[in-house]
Amino acid sequence: MTQSPPPSGPPVDNPYAGPNPYADQQASAQPASAQPGTAQSAAPQPGHPQQGHPQQRLPQPGHPMAPAVPAAPVRNSLVLGLAAAAGTAVVAAGLYGAVIGLTRHEIGWAAVGGGFLIGLVAGRVGGRNPVLPIAAVLLSAGPVCLGQIVGEGVIGAKDTPYGFNELFFQHFDVLQEAWKADADPLTFLFFAIAAYVAFSSTRKAGR
Numbered sequence: 001m002t003q004s005p006p007p008s009g010p011p012v013d014n015p016y017a018g019p020n021p022y023a024d025q026q027a028s029a030q031p032a033s034a035q036p037g038t039a040q041s042a043a044p045q046p047g048h049p050q051q052g053h054p055q056q057r058l059p060q061p062g063h064p065m066a067p068a069v070p071a072a073p074v075r076n077s078l079v080l081g082l083a084a085a086a087g088t089a090v091v092a093a094g095l096y097g098a099v100i101g102l103t104r105h106e107i108g109w110a111a112v113g114g115g116f117l118i119g120l121v122a123g124r125v126g127g128r129n130p131v132l133p134i135a136a137v138l139l140s141a142g143p144v145c146l147g148q149i150v151g152e153g154v155i156g157a158k159d160t161p162y163g164f165n166e167l168f169f170q171h172f173d174v175l176q177e178a179w180k181a182d183a184d185p186l187t188f189l190f191f192a193i194a195a196y197v198a199f200s201s202t203r204k205a206g207r
Contacts, residue, residue, distance in 0.1 A: 077125065077126050077127060077129065078126060078131055078132065080125050080126055081122045081123070081127065081129060081132045081135075082122070082126070082132070082135055084121045084124075084125040084126070085118050085121055085122035085125075085126075085135060085136055085139050086139060088117050088118050088121045089114070089118050089139045089140070089142035089143060089146075090142065092113070092114035092117055092142070092147070093114070093142050093143045093145075093146035093150060094147070095110070095114075095147075096111060096114055096143050096144070096147030096151070097147045097149070097150020097151040097153070098151075098154065099151070100147065100148060100151025100152075100154070101151045101154020101157075102154070104155060106151075106187065108190055108193070110143075110147075111190040111193070112194055114142075114143025114147065115136075115143065115194030115195060115197040115201075116197045116198065118139050118140050118142075118198050118201075119140075119198040119199065119200065119205065120201050120202075120205050121205075122136045122198075122202045122205070122206075123201065123202040123203065123204065123205025123206035123207075124206075128206045128207070132206065133198075133199045133202040134199075136198040136199060136202040137195045137199050139198070140197070140198035141194070141195070144187070144190050144191050144194055145179075148179055148182075148183075149168075149175050149179050150168070152175045152178045152179050152182070153167045153168045156174075156178070
């Protein structure tokens with residue numbers, strides 16, 4: 001007995017097939033990448049930090065973050081600066097006087113060098129105290145004035161039977177009179193240059 005083939009045509013709906021009650025649960029159980037209309041989120045790649053976490057804030061392996069270096073304390077000591085400048089003025093005056101006594105001439109660079117040394121020492125020891133440059137200007141007169149008086153004593157010790165110590169400590173007024181007699185405009189020019197050098201060198205050294 002032969003069976004006739006099914007008729008061709010549009011499929012007939014199954015009258016016994018009803019709506020699937022689990023359709024919504026199956027759709028929600030699918031991954032986001034499989035659902036239509038949903039963009040697939042890319043996993044973070046090496047070298048590409050996620051948003052909100054900049055790469056420069058994270059320590060990298062082999063490159064530890066260096067600790068912050070504390071600022072150096074500001075030097076500001078008026079007493080030490082004045083004491084150091086005064087001692088330097090006395091030493092510079094003695095050296096300048098020895099140069100004058102040996103050469104019998106006023107040496108300009110020696111007077112200016114005394115002012116420079118006074119300012120340098122005052123700034124290095126005292127720091128940024130605003131009084132130190134003014135004090136260095138006043139003390140810069142020591143190597144010029146006292147140095148020239150010391151030079152007068154060295155020259156007098158050579159030309160007279162008196163020794164330097166006797167002239168300087170017992171006849172200091174005589175040396176002062178000799179210095180006043182020998183003073184000229186060049187002497188006061190040395191005063192001005194030494195004062196300027198002392199002021200500028202104090203400010204630079206105190207930074």
